[in-house]
Amino acid sequence: MPRPLTLALAAVPSLVLSGLALPGPAGAAGASGPVSGLLSPRGGAPAISGDAGNAQAGIVDESALRYYAAQKQTDRVQAEIRRLRRLHPGWNPPGDLDTLQPSPPEEAPLWDLFTAGRFDALQAAIAARKAEDPDWSPSADLSTKLARALLRSRVKAAAESGDWGAIVARVEANPAVLDRGEVDILWLVAEAYARTGRDAQAAAIYRSILDTSTDPNQRLATIQKALGSLSIAEVDPLLALGRDGPDGAGEFRSLRTDITRARIVAVLHDEPSGRIDPADLSAFGDYARRGGDPGQLSLLGWYAYHRRQFREALDWFKLAISRGGDAQVAQGLAQTLRELGQDRDAEEVAYGWRALPANANLYVDIMERRLTQPNPAYIEPDRIDRFARFVLATSSGEGAQALGWYAYHACQFETALEWFQRATAWLPRESVILGHTLSLMRLKRPREAAELINRYDGLYPRVVDIAFRSDEGGEPDACAPARPAEARPAGGRPADPRAAAGAPRIAQVPSPVAPAPAGRAAQTRRSDFPIAVVGDNPMRFFPAGSPALDRVRDGDYRRDPRGDPPLVARRVPGVGAMPYERLGYALLPGWNGADAPGTPLADQRPAVGTLAQAEQTAAATAPQDARPRPQTAGDRFAPFGQANLDDARGSRSVR
Amino acid sequence: MPCVSSLAQSPAGTDPAPASRAGQADPLPLAGSLADPAVWRAYRSRFVTEAGRVVDTANGNISHSEGQGYGMLLAVAAGDRGAFERIWGWTRANLMVREDSLFAWRWEPDKRPAVADMNDASDGDILIAWALAEAAETWNDAGFRMEARRIAIDIGRRVVLFKTPNPLLLPAYSGFSAEDRPDGPVINLSYWVFPAFPRLAQIAPEFDWSRLGRAGIDLLARSRFGPARLPSEWISMKGDAPRPADGFPAVFSYNAIRIPLYLAWAGLGTPENLAPFLDLWNQRDRNGLPVVDVNDGRATEWMSETGFGALPALVACAAQGTAVPAGFASPQSRDNYYPATLHLMSLAAVQMRYRACLGR
Numbered sequence A: 001m002p003r004p005l006t007l008a009l010a011a012v013p014s015l016v017l018s019g020l021a022l023p024g025p026a027g028a029a030g031a032s033g034p035v036s037g038l039l040s041p042r043g044g045a046p047a048i049s050g051d052a053g054n055a056q057a058g059i060v061d062e063s064a065l066r067y068y069a070a071q072k073q074t075d076r077v078q079a080e081i082r083r084l085r086r087l088h089p090g091w092n093p094p095g096d097l098d099t100l101q102p103s104p105p106e107e108a109p110l111w112d113l114f115t116a117g118r119f120d121a122l123q124a125a126i127a128a129r130k131a132e133d134p135d136w137s138p139s140a141d142l143s144t145k146l147a148r149a150l151l152r153s154r155v156k157a158a159a160e161s162g163d164w165g166a167i168v169a170r171v172e173a174n175p176a177v178l179d180r181g182e183v184d185i186l187w188l189v190a191e192a193y194a195r196t197g198r199d200a201q202a203a204a205i206y207r208s209i210l211d212t213s214t215d216p217n218q219r220l221a222t223i224q225k226a227l228g229s230l231s232i233a234e235v236d237p238l239l240a241l242g243r244d245g246p247d248g249a250g251e252f253r254s255l256r257t258d259i260t261r262a263r264i265v266a267v268l269h270d271e272p273s274g275r276i277d278p279a280d281l282s283a284f285g286d287y288a289r290r291g292g293d294p295g296q297l298s299l300l301g302w303y304a305y306h307r308r309q310f311r312e313a314l315d316w317f318k319l320a321i322s323r324g325g326d327a328q329v330a331q332g333l334a335q336t337l338r339e340l341g342q343d344r345d346a347e348e349v350a351y352g353w354r355a356l357p358a359n360a361n362l363y364v365d366i367m368e369r370r371l372t373q374p375n376p377a378y379i380e381p382d383r384i385d386r387f388a389r390f391v392l393a394t395s396s397g398e399g400a401q402a403l404g405w406y407a408y409h410a411c412q413f414e415t416a417l418e419w420f421q422r423a424t425a426w427l428p429r430e431s432v433i434l435g436h437t438l439s440l441m442r443l444k445r446p447r448e449a450a451e452l453i454n455r456y457d458g459l460y461p462r463v464v465d466i467a468f469r470s471d472e473g474g475e476p477d478a479c480a481p482a483r484p485a486e487a488r489p490a491g492g493r494p495a496d497p498r499a500a501a502g503a504p505r506i507a508q509v510p511s512p513v514a515p516a517p518a519g520r521a522a523q524t525r526r527s528d529f530p531i532a533v534v535g536d537n538p539m540r541f542f543p544a545g546s547p548a549l550d551r552v553r554d555g556d557y558r559r560d561p562r563g564d565p566p567l568v569a570r571r572v573p574g575v576g577a578m579p580y581e582r583l584g585y586a587l588l589p590g591w592n593g594a595d596a597p598g599t600p601l602a603d604q605r606p607a608v609g610t611l612a613q614a615e616q617t618a619a620a621t622a623p624q625d626a627r628p629r630p631q632t633a634g635d636r637f638a639p640f641g642q643a644n645l646d647d648a649r650g651s652r653s654v655r
Numbered sequence B: 001m002p003c004v005s006s007l008a009q010s011p012a013g014t015d016p017a018p019a020s021r022a023g024q025a026d027p028l029p030l031a032g033s034l035a036d037p038a039v040w041r042a043y044r045s046r047f048v049t050e051a052g053r054v055v056d057t058a059n060g061n062i063s064h065s066e067g068q069g070y071g072m073l074l075a076v077a078a079g080d081r082g083a084f085e086r087i088w089g090w091t092r093a094n095l096m097v098r099e100d101s102l103f104a105w106r107w108e109p110d111k112r113p114a115v116a117d118m119n120d121a122s123d124g125d126i127l128i129a130w131a132l133a134e135a136a137e138t139w140n141d142a143g144f145r146m147e148a149r150r151i152a153i154d155i156g157r158r159v160v161l162f163k164t165p166n167p168l169l170l171p172a173y174s175g176f177s178a179e180d181r182p183d184g185p186v187i188n189l190s191y192w193v194f195p196a197f198p199r200l201a202q203i204a205p206e207f208d209w210s211r212l213g214r215a216g217i218d219l220l221a222r223s224r225f226g227p228a229r230l231p232s233e234w235i236s237m238k239g240d241a242p243r244p245a246d247g248f249p250a251v252f253s254y255n256a257i258r259i260p261l262y263l264a265w266a267g268l269g270t271p272e273n274l275a276p277f278l279d280l281w282n283q284r285d286r287n288g289l290p291v292v293d294v295n296d297g298r299a300t301e302w303m304s305e306t307g308f309g310a311l312p313a314l315v316a317c318a319a320q321g322t323a324v325p326a327g328f329a330s331p332q333s334r335d336n337y338y339p340a341t342l343h344l345m346s347l348a349a350v351q352m353r354y355r356a357c358l359g360r
Helices: A017-021 A025-032 A053-057 A063-070 A074-087 A105-115 A119-132 A140-161 A164-173 A183-195 A199-212 A216-229 A232-239 A253-268 A278-291 A294-306 A310-322 A327-339 A343-352 A357-371 A381-394 A397-409 A413-426 A430-442 A446-455 A461-468 A497-501 A579-583 A611-621 A633-637 A640-653 B002-009 B018-022 B037-047 B065-078 B081-095 B122-139 B142-158 B194-203 B209-222 B258-265 B271-282 B306-320 B337-353
Strands: B115-117 B289-293 B298-303
Touching (some): A063 A074, A105 A119, A105 A140, A119 A140, A140 A164, A164 A183, A183 A199, A183 A216, A199 A216, A216 A232, A232 A253, A278 A294, A294 A310, A327 A357, A343 A357, A343 A381, A357 A381, A357 A397, A357 B142, A381 A397, A397 A430, A413 A430, A413 B081, A461 A579, A611 B142, B037 B065, B065 B081, B065 B122, B065 B337, B122 B142, B194 B209, B194 B258, B209 B271, B258 B337, B271 B289, B271 B306, B289 B306
Antiparallel strands (some): B289 B298
């Protein structure tokens, strides 16, 4: 009986947060273990959760002040300073008030347009005036203000429409127009730089604000904006500009949650994260649980997963799911369950959330691994049926091959063949063609087997090897009705370990089609190699109703006439020696002139700098006592096929 | 009055709209961008077999993962699901022979075995993954989506150097890395299929595809070699500065002419990104595109089939808003597979992003 699913997901984990924090940053070396091929999804949580409203209130409208100062109306200047200080505690008057010059009286109508925000009309008026009087120019004050106002409206409009490149282009065309006092515009410009990949320029703008601004809200908001645009490694130097407290932490203390989140995200992306204080992590956990946002909760799940603390990860993901977490959270849950060896639960979660392709693939991978074990544990027929339906609905090559091997191991060769035919259409890897060929041999259909062997001559040594076997495909038949006298031949070993352990327990494997009559047999003939066959793989299985099944008319498609297929294979780069080479037969040179066997793909290492190579290195240097991982995405490259093939060979060598 | 003078250059109302530089803010989807059924039918009947094989007619009628990917994209663009399934069906049945989810890049009829090379080509892999992701959206097919993700993950894990300070797209799993070549890593900028990256980011969000795209743009800006300031087909990334790779002709040729196509198609067709290509193709004094020796900037031969001419039209449209010439939207030539394909893709790109250039 299957274990009941423990994933009712209602129970909130009584998680002790110190459990997540342990072993703490001091033990961070433990986090450098092998990283899963599936990195955690990005952007599970908004980068900024704080209230930006304060910051908007922090923008100080200094226009009246500057007007009075230019007019040299000292009393009004002082009154306005008092008023602004009352409204904006912490605000200080700009230092250039003494230098402002009054505008000429004839500009008054132009200023009216400016104050009314009618910049287009103002530009037109200026142009008209200049047309009348080429020597005339508006005052420096008006030109600057107009330029800034235009920049302001254009930047805002561009930000709204997401045209960040336009903002950068506009600012770079005339950097002088950028008003260092208009912090909200500076934020947008910094964001534009960051979004167009120019992080250093963005950081410089944030830094310039922090260097000059004394408004606490503005300073806090600047850090928030920086956290939203830049990596934490680029924000850390800005945090160091905090003014209160000896280490700068004090002033930005209220952003602790955002900062911790940014560090966690950096860890998940294998980027420099700075030190995560256990107390900060603990506080973030409290915040996440209090808020109950599945995005925040699952972020901690991914963090624990990344540190290979799968128990903690499980608790966080379950909690996140119970709070309405989506398919991506379910992906974390399923992967964590798998790491914990709870494949049965992982299967249910992945299937339940299969609308996300990551989960659909995970479901197939879990089933593939389970079904292709030589002695698969009992699997209820309903679950196999469900999987078979899914495989057909999605044309999954991995799934078809898994069902092929499962049926093969259960001695249901007709069914195995049906699945291997589909796998051959959808994913004709060596292990698939091998399973396909072996199934045909078992069914005494040597002509079809020979066609496969010949089609993959030069490409798949283990398939070609079948033609050079010393026996004729008649294995000590584990699948024949048990006759005790034959079950244990003179050699002593059971004829086929699967016979005793596996086959009897496997129920009828569902076939993709109605069962066909078995065995239209012919004799296996060694002379079936080499024979001339077309190189094209003709297998196709389109879903019912596919327009690819429609009859085509002459002229719809290109004609593809063929010459005579050759009998001698050629070298293929990335393929090792063919079995018959040891008998002295040679191959033709490859398309690139290659004359010797290549390094088989499986023996080629991924390039240094790829994630695949980093994972291999991490796995090779992982502590020996690390719990073996049930499966990684990388396992697909050394698939069960290996085990099965060895197994198939083992049973042959018994003879 | 520095501020005023700068303003005077762009008076209100004539401010250059972003759309005229980098395309429409709201590109149309790929599906439906090859709306003229006659155009697609002609292409299909000339280059796609009933089995779904896309035939490189100028190259011994071989097939490759790149051509299969182009065929799949064009079938989505034309809304022809039957052709799409045939082409994808052939592709997986004949090229998915590796132990990962990437594609053997080269296939030759009348050879034993027909697969010529177990190595992949990352542009073919990317094109196929992109096409599957588009097809999954267009026809809401879970199987296409799953397969697109498997391919994208193996691209991200196995052929992109994501662990280096600036990510690099290797041209293949084998043969181009620093371990494989003294001047490695060697890259090919025309394998950066920029318009595919946003789709790959949707289907495999755990990889930073936009960073890879930005690294490609940056690399392009640094790979302006010789007097014509053009990138060579193959570029050595060993050391500080990119340079033409050893053992390959240092030319701007059949491969690299796709760089501006992908830039424009991705909405990255800014005048600065496209400048070297604009300059080169604006100066043409005859039909066809020059193959340029990047060392001396001279043309060594000409790519003269008419379809190639779609690329300068696309570039001028993307960078300057120039209307495309008559005939751009209804190719009728007897071109071979490659120029015919480039023409149809340029047409799809204009339909998606620069409809103004079609005069509609």
